[in-house]
Amino acid sequence: MAAVPPVSFDDVRGAAARLRGTAHRTPVLTSRTLDERAGAEVFVKCENFQRVGAFKFRGAYNAVAQLTPEQLARGVAAYSSGNHAQATALAARELGTTAVILMPEDAPRSKREATAGYGAEIVTYDRYTEDRTALGEALARDRGLALIPPYDHPHVIAGQGTAALELLEDTGELDALLVPVGGGGLIAGSATAAKALHPGVRVIGVEPEAGDDTRRSLARGERVVIPVPRTIADGQALATPGELTFALNRRLVDDVVVVSDEEIVDAMRFAFERLKIVLEPSGASALAALLAHRVTPRPRRIGVIASGGNVDTTRFAELLGD
Missing domain, CATH: 3.40.50.1100 (Rossmann fold)
Known part of the structure; x- marks a missing residue:
């Protein structure tokens, strides 16, 4: 089958x-x-x-909108070079929750500023030496947040x-x-x-x-x-x-x-x-x-x-x- x-x-x-x-x-x-x-x-x-x-707002909002009330109460996490970061931050704000976003240190300034402008907390990492997936999963686990991956969901x-x-x-x-x-x-x-x-x-x-x-x-x-x-x-x-x-x-x-x-x-x-x-x-x-x-x-x-x-x-x- x-x-x-x-x-x-x-x-x-x-x-x-x-x-x-x-x-x-x-x-x-x-x-x-x-x-x-x-x-x-x-x-x-x-x-x-x-x-x-x-386009990233489409996927981020669709994912955050399907979280349980308990998950929304705790908040969401994401990792992104910029567009998914902004999208998750805005989706979280629209749906009444908070967001913590892992972004590379060399992400474009405009994308970092926009993400913070939507109310998200930003945590940075080195994209060339660190594994963002592992870091993002650890961040979500340690803080009890629902992880919204940028694409693999x-x-x-x-x-x-x-x-x-x-x-x-x-x-x-x-x-x-x-x-x-x-x-x-x-x-x-x-x-x-x-x-x-x-x-x-x-x-x-x-x-x-x-x-x-x-x-x-x-x-x-x-x-x-x-x-x-x-x-x-x-x-x-x-x-x-x-x-x-x-x-x-x-x-x-x-x-x-x-x-x-x-x-x-x-x-x-x-x-x-x-x-x-x-x-x-x-x-x-x-x-x-x-x-x-x-x-x-x-x-x-x-x-x-x-x-x-x-x-x-x-x-x-x-x-x-x-």
Whole structure:
């Protein structure tokens, strides 16, 4: 008997109902210039307009909203380079509880400040020498908090899948869906929704060249561990895919492609100049793959998830400066 997947389409639909009226239904942008560059009809799902500036609010809220009253009374914990940190902090505040967030010392300042601004306590660690998962689990255990992981949790994955669900509701059937890959939660949830609605859609993940842990893992058929990558795409700087996300992505994801940091910057510039939106490096990686023609054969109708826009003005200017 085939194993039951950890997240189903019903879970994604349940998350959509839970998020209705709380998360934003983000816009889908189109551009003739982008269509010409891609040689296809392109639909960009703008999660940079989501609450906290990224898709992460969907999964964090869906997970925190399903805690028991006793768990909510004690508070929640999370570990994150930034977007999940903000998302969990805001979800906790919305649901009347407190949050303690473990963040790397080199997390972007804007993300640290936003997380603290939502009322969370921040604890820091060195991402290159310390294991954030072990630290986060110990933090939650020692303080009696409910741990909300950034991607490897069924409720988080289901929440992230609502981004693709909305996109497909707005666009109808697509030939391909391009999704940034960090720990794999967004693409796992998106693929769950997309394949349920349109089984023929190609779901293609995008990773930075320096951090292709999911691509290597899918090629080998098991999770591999790489050195923590050094890339401008801090939200994708992970050493290995999640256990649950990898189980889903092995079944549902058709391909994973990579882009360079330079190609990500080019996509950020295109988004700013042509689409008039601001994307952070991780948020621009799927668009970068499209503009760099990584998808072959060329689909006719393509969805692109622009996963976030949390980059401060100084960093944005540094990256796009000539």
